[in-house]
Ligand code: QAP
């Protein structure tokens with residue numbers, strides 16, 4: 001397995017629309033394993049293939065305390081959304097920034113797993129929010145698209161400055177804008 005480099009906002013490649021996976025073969029399983037390794041190393045709770053510059057409909061997540069419950073969704077389809085809730089979100093492609101986003105409280109999704117088998121998942125809480133966040137990535141959407149333009153522009157300016165200055169300043173997370 002290997003860790004993959006993660007694209008950072010406002011990289012235009014994060015705006016690509018992901019294509020469905022045609023066949024869950026060895027290359028896709030390898031991608032899933034590399035994405036899980038990349039996510040756990042970050043550390044993070046969710047990662048979409050688009051974030052490692054692979055425009056396919058593949059996401060991995062693990063919202064468990066022990067980091068021992070990996071979940072992979074390939075070609076996910078939303079069957080139902082219910083209720084609303086607000087929660088603070090972050091993103092591995094928007095390092096150092098967290099903002100409140102309004103999402104559905106409960107979600108039902110159908111997808112293929114890492115072995116290509118179809119399954120349906122109905123869930124709520126952090127996992128439901130994380131799934132919605134990751135499905136946004138498949139449509140080229142980021143959590144910063146759900147906040148005010150002013151906040152988004154501040155985040156963009158800060159991350160562009162970090163990227164111009166190299167990784168050094170971006171290690172200083174969460175400082176005032
Ligand atoms: C999406 O995000 C998510 O800024 C997954 O410096 C997050 O794993 C959905 C991370 C929260 C719902 C709620 C972010 C790591 C990880 C950072 C992540 C950072 C280091 C974000």
Ligand code: CO
Nearest residue numbers: 090091092093
């Ligand atoms: Co994200």
